[in-house]
Amino acid sequence: MGKSTVLIGRTSIDALSVAAPFDAQYQYVVSPPAPSSDLYTATSCPNGTNWWGCAGGSIGGLIPTVEARAAQATYLGKSSPQTVMWTWFELGLLAPVNKWQDEVTAVNQVDLLTRYLNDYRFFLQKIGTSHDMIDLEPDFFGFARGYGPLDQDPAQVTAANPTDCGDQANTVAGLAHCLIAMARKYAPNTAVGLHLTCWDWPGNVDKCAKDYVTLGGKGADFLVGEVESTDAGLNAKQGNGNSFWSDQKWATQLAYWKQMAEAVGHPIVVWQIPIGNMAQNNTDYHYQDDKVDWLFSHMGQVASAHVGALMFGQGSDLSTTAETDGGNLFAKTIAYRNAGGTPLK
Known part of the structure; x- marks a missing residue:
């Protein structure tokens, strides 16, 4: 990913990032595909069009x-330029009904998958020769794993995109291979990664690793892991249990990421890490969490697990942000970079 040390990133904001020397920022691309392919060559969007391509x-x-x-x-x-990582997140909105079963079965409908792959091609063409990163489809591969074997779950890949993916299998695994191949063709300087979604991984890492090899993980550039989407203080307030992490929980998580990275031969990018810290007072946008402080104080262990980047960001409304955490993430990032960073392993 162009660096010799573990990257530090944050969610993208509508302003220049000047408070700390971040290496990267991530931006969601989330909506249904364009309702008509005519939009790809239009000069403007009709009012009310729900499509990511109408933003900007x-x-x-x-x-x-x-x-x-x-x-x-x-x-x-x-000047301190940052790499952009796009979180491409469309399959969850492809089906008319937003249930996980419909998300998986939608890729077996030629009309829906055609719209999706046309939209993905347009997205890649807009990136062009830029040196970006792409995180492919949070949640989807986890849902597909629950539906059946990934090399048997049906997907109308060749009918939906015979031009780019006519030689791929008509399965969810074939679709994943297709997405990676399209990135190589239309955005050749990007690094592309499959989102790592194995909800059953405790005690079942070998199966998860096998599945991500089947999906084409060896042909990608990284896998995207995650921890919690919400600050622990907010989780507790909402009755969602204890999501503060002990040293043992971190050791188990890092061992999982290390095994997955070694299975596909590529590093892990940890995405959307909650930003809260223990100095917060558990009010809106000021919730407590322990993950920022733990990670920056254990960077050797992080790197040893083949983690290549830590991307911090608000995963749910009301969670702490980099602008509301009392400057903790900025300070930790500055200190990390001033110390030279932690070499990749």
């Missing part, structure tokens, strides 16, 4: 807008 002031303008903002980032008055 022009058709597909989100891509160059975020890329330019990342490229123009500064720190201490000097």
